[in-house]
Amino acid sequence: xxxxxxxxxxxxELSSQVFFDLVDSVIADVASECHRVAxxxxxxxxxxxxxxxxxxxxxxAKVADPSNNLETNTKFVVDIFGQTHxxxxxxxFNCMNCGRQIVAGRFAPHLEKCMGKGRKARAKATRSTTAxxxxxxSRRSPNPRYSAYPNSVSENQLASGSPGVAxxxxxxxxxxxxx
Amino acid sequence: xxxxxxxPPTPDKDDAAEGFEKDEVTLREIINVKLVESGEKENLMxxxxxxxxxxxxxxxxxxxxxxxxxxxxxxxxxVDELIRVITPKGRASVPDSVKAELLNRIQNFIVSAALCx
Numbered sequence: 001x002x003x004x005x006x007x008x009x010x011x012x013e014l015s016s017q018v019f020f021d022l023v024d025s026v027i028a029d030v031a032s033e034c035h036r037v038a039x040x041x042x043x044x045x046x047x048x049x050x051x052x053x054x055x056x057x058x059x060x061a062k063v064a065d066p067s068n069n070l071e072t073n074t075k076f077v078v079d080i081f082g083q084t085h086x087x088x089x090x091x092x093f094n095c096m097n098c099g100r101q102i103v104a105g106r107f108a109p110h111l112e113k114c115m116g117k118g119r120k121a122r123a124k125a126t127r128s129t130t131a132x133x134x135x136x137x138s139r140r141s142p143n144p145r146y147s148a149y150p151n152s153v154s155e156n157q158l159a160s161g162s163p164g165v166a167x168x169x170x171x172x173x174x175x176x177x178x179x
Numbered sequence: 180x181x182x183x184x185x186x187p188p189t190p191d192k193d194d195a196a197e198g199f200e201k202d203e204v205t206l207r208e209i210i211n212v213k214l215v216e217s218g219e220k221e222n223l224m225x226x227x228x229x230x231x232x233x234x235x236x237x238x239x240x241x242x243x244x245x246x247x248x249x250x251x252x253x254x255x256x257x258v259d260e261l262i263r264v265i266t267p268k269g270r271a272s273v274p275d276s277v278k279a280e281l282l283n284r285i286q287n288f289i290v291s292a293a294l295c296x
Binding site: 011012014015016017018019020021022023024025026027028029030031032033034035038039041043 | 257290
């Protein structure tokens, strides 16, 4: 066997080689990382990075402004295709009940009035159609609010010629009952 | 006679000098294998990385890479090129304390490995 010195020198050389192998691995890591950063443009020159930052800030400002205006003015947002959000139904067609031209977005409220489903619509109906059935319906309904004007009118019609004090009493009673 | 019987003689016995070199390479390989198997290589790698980051060596290497990238242009750079550029500088600029610590540890390992063999 060789002496301890011989062993040491070969050991030293061997360990140097091993050590430099390790260092080479780390170097390869660093190089690979820098290469990736360089190719992806992640970490560029300070000047370039600042310039890009400025550009992106300007671009953001430009994008932000028009949409802000739109939102405050028109209550909807326009996207990149020109579509509005929320979507506005703007088609116009004829109502099958009354035959008038209606905007699609306003069709439901129109139908309420048109077909007599809402309370105001019903009030109109009592005036125009036969009084009796409509009046009875409106009197029996629990809603006290429309007891005033329409009921006084209907009371007049019911009484058929006894207006004045009697009717007023009736309306007052109606109001109390309803209240 | 089958062909397998007529295989040529193994070349190992031919040249003594070649054999000596091969012994060295084989020894290095043996140590490498022992390092990996025992997990010591992982420990050493981690130690080297930590030390080189602490002392700022890694940052110096990264700056050197960026310089080279600036010179060559972002799109033309290859990993091999970067390695080629920074290896000599990297090997030379390892701090002595780090080198000493690592060499010590490796030598201890080799001695203990040699004892086990």
